[in-house]
Amino acid sequence: MLIDMHMHPIFYGDICENEDEVNFRGDTFGVWKQGPMTDEELFAEWKICDLTKAALLPLDVTTAEGGWIVNNDQVEKLCSVHPEKFIGFASVDPNRKDALDVLEKAFKEQGLMGLKLNPAKQKFDPNAECMEAIYEICEKENKPIIFHAGLSWEPNTPTEFCHPCVFEKAIMNHPNLRICLAHFAWPWVREMVMLMIKYPNVYTDTALLYVDSPEEQMMELFTKDMGPMWFERCFPEQVMFASNGPRFRMFKIKRALDKVPMRDFARENLYYKNALRFLYGKEVKEW
């Protein structure tokens, strides 16, 4: 089994009826020279790396940018078409007045499995008072949060809200809330490592290809940016496979990770078991 915990369904054909909206998504997310793709194209790529499931991440940038980079209804729609393949996440702009209503609806009515937020893009402080109610809903509903962390190629994303240590107070105050600081918070890999060692409720993912080839980047991450044994010794249950499609092609990230030496238990954790723990908060034997 292989689960990709970080996909942006910006160009998925079933939600690309409106050309202006697709252009808004591309410009706001900062990805170009790609266009709507059919399910056939999408799943051809899944097939060559045996991808089983993928988490689809929307982003609500209503107050900052005037729209959504894929909205919760669209994620719900995609999941209804392929419930066996897609894990739908919600998003909400913490600065909107009806933020809590949007979130409650996403979890209780739309069946979405977690929350995606990007403080730099959405222009909020993860330690702000308005965030407490959002964290409480996530805890109450047993839903994890994925925060963007580290370098962002999305336009208009000041890096001050991308540093992993920005999230530490929220992590400390909510030990029962599962939080993923995505992209290994690159280039702050060691700070990310520090947080995972200190806090078992903190996760990260492998959605990074910021320098070099996939093979070089993954080998550097697991053997140089970190000591070669750190993952399996120190936080084997806190790193998840992820690609950040459509920025990076998932089968190339997988191909690169297959070449990184690690024990079988650690590889299984990386490829799917940690994702299941993150999503459900407990060991899941079958899905």
Place this chain on the structure above:
Amino acid sequence: MVVVETIKHLSESVSEFYNITEQVHNIVKNSGVTNGFVLVLTAHTTTGIMVNEALPCVEKDLDEMLEKMVPVDSPFVHAHFLPSYGATSNNSQGHLKSALTGNHCMFPVMDGKIVCGGAQDIYLVEFDGPQARKIFVEVMGE
């Protein structure tokens, strides 16, 4: 007279030999052109157009030769963030293989048919699949 048709193909693996010989011959046959040329051109820079004999053993040898000439783990320069794409380039192997194979082929057309050797099959060769691909076939003549 000029007739242009497009062949579409979804490749299903990273590297793939897709035989388009019959499709190209049919386009020529239906074009109405009796004497002239046919041009076969890929729309992409990580695919090739190749003319060779459609035998699995020949395909395997060609594939292995190209892989030896351009290993995937070479220290390519084209492996960095591309602002115009918003993505990281990681397909230099495909670009280089495409450069080696070429992106087109051309045949004479006489009496409404392609003039070619019996072993001359035409391939779209995928070097960065899976992807949706297009090939332009232009028949020119009278």
